[in-house]
Amino acid sequence: xxxxxxxxxxxxxxxxxxxxxxxxxxxxxxxxxxxxxxxxxxxxxxxxxxxxxxxxxxxxxxxxxxxxxxxxxxxxxxxxxxxxxxxxxxxxxxxxxxxxxxxxxxxxxxxxxxxxxxxxxxxxxxxxxxxxxxxxxxxxxxxxxxxxxxxxxxxxxxxxxxxxxxxxxxxxxxxxxxxxxxxxxxxxxxxxxxxxxxxxxxxxxxxxxxxxxxxxxxxxxxxxxxxxxxxxxx
Amino acid sequence: xxxxxxxxxxxxxxxxxxxxxxxxxxxxxxxxxxxxxxxxxxxxxxxxxxxxxxxxxxxxxxxxxxxxxxxxxxxxxxxxxxxxxxxxxxxxxxxxxxxxxxxxxxxxxxxxxxxxxxxxxxxxxxxxxxxxxxxxxxxxxxxxxxxxxxxxxxxxxxxxxxxxxxxxxxxxxxxxxxxxxxxxxxxxxxxxxxxxxxxxxxxxxxxxxxxxxxxxxxxxxxxxxxxxxxxxxxxxxxxxxxxxxxxxxxxxxxxxxxxxxxxxxxxxxxxxxxxxxxxxxxxxxxxxxxxxxxxxxxxxxxxxxxxxxxxxxxxxxxxxxxxxxxxxxxxxxxxxxxxxxxxxxxxxxxxxxxxxxxxxxxxxxxxxxxxxxxxxxxxxxxxxxxxxxxxxxxxxxxxxxxxxxxxxxxxxxxxxxxxxxxxxxxxxxxxxxxxxxxxxxxxxxxxxxxxxxxxxxxxxxxxxxxxxxxxxxxxxxxxxxxxxxxxxxxxxxxxxxxxxxxxxxx
Numbered sequence: 001x002x003x004x005x006x007x008x009x010x011x012x013x014x015x016x017x018x019x020x021x022x023x024x025x026x027x028x029x030x031x032x033x034x035x036x037x038x039x040x041x042x043x044x045x046x047x048x049x050x051x052x053x054x055x056x057x058x059x060x061x062x063x064x065x066x067x068x069x070x071x072x073x074x075x076x077x078x079x080x081x082x083x084x085x086x087x088x089x090x091x092x093x094x095x096x097x098x099x100x101x102x103x104x105x106x107x108x109x110x111x112x113x114x115x116x117x118x119x120x121x122x123x124x125x126x127x128x129x130x131x132x133x134x135x136x137x138x139x140x141x142x143x144x145x146x147x148x149x150x151x152x153x154x155x156x157x158x159x160x161x162x163x164x165x166x167x168x169x170x171x172x173x174x175x176x177x178x179x180x181x182x183x184x185x186x187x188x189x190x191x192x193x194x195x196x197x198x199x200x201x202x203x204x205x206x207x208x209x210x211x212x213x214x215x216x217x218x219x220x221x222x223x224x225x226x227x228x229x230x231x232x233x234x
Numbered sequence: 235x236x237x238x239x240x241x242x243x244x245x246x247x248x249x250x251x252x253x254x255x256x257x258x259x260x261x262x263x264x265x266x267x268x269x270x271x272x273x274x275x276x277x278x279x280x281x282x283x284x285x286x287x288x289x290x291x292x293x294x295x296x297x298x299x300x301x302x303x304x305x306x307x308x309x310x311x312x313x314x315x316x317x318x319x320x321x322x323x324x325x326x327x328x329x330x331x332x333x334x335x336x337x338x339x340x341x342x343x344x345x346x347x348x349x350x351x352x353x354x355x356x357x358x359x360x361x362x363x364x365x366x367x368x369x370x371x372x373x374x375x376x377x378x379x380x381x382x383x384x385x386x387x388x389x390x391x392x393x394x395x396x397x398x399x400x401x402x403x404x405x406x407x408x409x410x411x412x413x414x415x416x417x418x419x420x421x422x423x424x425x426x427x428x429x430x431x432x433x434x435x436x437x438x439x440x441x442x443x444x445x446x447x448x449x450x451x452x453x454x455x456x457x458x459x460x461x462x463x464x465x466x467x468x469x470x471x472x473x474x475x476x477x478x479x480x481x482x483x484x485x486x487x488x489x490x491x492x493x494x495x496x497x498x499x500x501x502x503x504x505x506x507x508x509x510x511x512x513x514x515x516x517x518x519x520x521x522x523x524x525x526x527x528x529x530x531x532x533x534x535x536x537x538x539x540x541x542x543x544x545x546x547x548x549x550x551x552x553x554x555x556x557x558x559x560x561x562x563x564x565x566x567x568x569x570x571x572x573x574x575x576x577x578x579x580x581x582x583x584x585x586x587x588x589x590x591x592x593x594x595x596x597x598x599x600x601x602x603x604x605x606x607x608x609x610x611x612x613x614x615x616x617x618x619x620x621x622x623x624x625x626x627x628x629x630x631x632x633x634x635x636x637x638x639x640x641x642x643x644x645x646x647x648x649x650x651x652x653x654x655x656x657x658x659x660x661x662x663x664x665x666x667x668x669x670x671x672x673x674x675x676x677x678x679x680x681x682x683x684x685x686x687x688x689x690x691x692x693x694x695x696x697x698x699x700x701x702x703x704x705x706x707x708x709x710x711x712x713x714x715x716x717x718x719x720x721x722x723x724x725x726x727x728x729x730x731x732x733x734x735x736x737x738x739x740x
Binding site for chain 1 (some may be wrong): 521687690702704705707
């Protein structure tokens with residue numbers, strides 16, 4: 001299933017988008033436009049899904065064709081087949097593959113259990129697009145068989161059906177919960193400010209000030225003063 | 235490997251920093267071309283007086299020409315080359331940074347807040363086509379050449395217009411030229427100083443084809459694995475020559491005769507907030523464990539009075555020792571003391587901080603962080619980020635507690651790839667610090683410090699010394715951009731062909 005690195009998971013989901021159009025616009029382009037209109041930073045629905053380290057949405061149009069490799073050696077390897085017949089040479093040329101549909105790709109690095117995370121997506125993904133509040137169904141609406149998703153459990157099984165293994169997962173931070181990491185970043189930043197503001201002061205002054213500092217920043221309180229998910233300003 | 239450059243084909247300002255040759259006065263003119271034909275004729279006439287890189291007999295025993303009293307050089311923006319009607323196929327070969335021009339690249343350069351182009355001198359709100367520089371040994375020589383150029387502009391009969399709009403000493407905003415000059419000390423002697431009091435213009439890259447390389451290359455070329463110095467590849471600074479990647483520079487437009495022996499110039503008018511600098515230095519030195527001059531040296535990487543590199547004179551005591559040795563050294567040894575150093579004994583930055591100006595703009599071998607053989611050579615990450623620095627201070631500081639007024643540095647960076655060399659250093663090493671493991675800390679003197687979110691730099695200390703590091707906080711913006719653009723400096727051959735309208739890329 002999903003690749004884990006300690007408590008961190010690399011979730012990769014490819015959901016096929018229905019072929020066909022709604023009037024003159026394809027389902028894939030509708031989906032792409034909806035993704036492009038997602039609000040960013042603190043207002044992003046991705047920031048509202050608990051324990052999301054880093055998530056990304058995009059439309060996959062097709063596999064990439066590398067094109068006939070150029071070569072400045074005497075001949076291409078496939079040309080050897082011309083010793084047998086020209087048909088053999090043509091048969092040895094690279095083939096072109098295509099996907100049967102376009103895909104909505106969702107990838108997320110997150111902390112914790114997959115089922116809990118997906119339930120978190122179903123319950124917390126919300127944002128405003130052109131005056132209307134939307135949930136997670138608005139992005140997946142035109143994916144194949146998504147109309148069978150009616151509740152949290154069916155959403156979880158749909159996503160799991162679309163899931164791929166991540167074969168090379170490099171987690172870019174610790175595998176602590178998001179709250180722990182945001183609190184740690186907040187404390188590091190506030191402590192830096194504390195140190196520079198109290199440079200050169202006496203031991204007593206620093207001790208008193210440090211007590212007040214601890215009361216203010218509340219290191220043990222993860223939901224206390226901290227960075228918020230998707231924070232865009234220092 | 236020695237390389238003979240066609241010195242008579244290369245413009246002199248590329249190879250020589252005129253200030254070091256007694257040309258203490260400079261004047262920069264900017265023009266717009268309103269008629270291609272007349273513009274080309276004008277370029278042809280100016281070219282007859284353009285100074286080449288040829289040896290001057292006074293400075294070199296071998297044959298050459300006499301050093302002139304005044305020099306003249308010319309360069310063009312992309313708009314200027316278009317106005318001169320270079321063929322489309324040549325124009326499309328110029329690199330994107332040059333085509334866009336410096337104003338459009340402000341987000342890369344960090345020209346925001348007070349440095350935003352909307353605050354630049356009036357002249358930079360127009361489209362500039364031509365830059366002409368006059369460097370003179372005396373102001374009279376400058377004026378004479380200036381008058382001659384004005385005559386040629388007049389003779390162009392409306393084809394070329396001299397642009398006005400430079401800010402002046404007395405609140406003017408429409409001057410027809412930008413003057414620059416060395417600063418003089420109290421006795422009227424020329425100095426190498428700029429308005430913050432630092433001794434400037436010490437290091438400058440040395441590349442293949444320059445003269446007297448063994449004397450100049452120590453500390454100024456590229457580091458070898460054995461710890462020696464070699465000249466950099468010519469192609470880092472002059473088009474049409476092989477560069478450090480062992481290729482011909484890809485920023486060269488077609489045909490070869492247009493680009494060979496030319497280069498690109500970044501011209502920036504940098505205003506210095508002298509009042510803020512003096513105040514900041516005074517305030518910060520009150521809490522700094524060391525003298526004020528030592529703190530000033532920590533900002534720059536060199537002591538203000540004589541440019542002693544702080545990595546070799548890290549505190550007041552060792553500076554005294556350095557000064558004594560310097561006083562007794564002969565001319566060649568003095569130069570070596572000033573330029574021949576690395577940060578190998580100072581990886582942690584306890585002597586020369588990682589945020590010091592000269593360490594940020596040229597980290598020498600220190601990006602290996604002491605890891606043996608981390609790269610091909612110690613300077614592998616630095617060799618392609620070097621720039622030739624030209625220019626002089628401008629204006630006078632009438633009141634050292636004020637920021638207003640018109641005084642600073644006319645800064646020019648010459649390089650073959652503006653984006654890879656100048657813009658990279660500006661964006662990644664001056665305004666950002668990831669490569670120095672210092673997060674967002676901007677370089678003290680040139681960084682685009684944000685008044686709403688002021689930053690800090692850390693002055694490191696020796697590990698195990700028991701001392702705390704020192705933090706320099708709430709750094710004000712000390713330098714503001716007041717104007718500038720990107721220019722192409724053609725070879726003499728290219729100038730003649732541009733003038734003749736015979737650039738042919740087919």
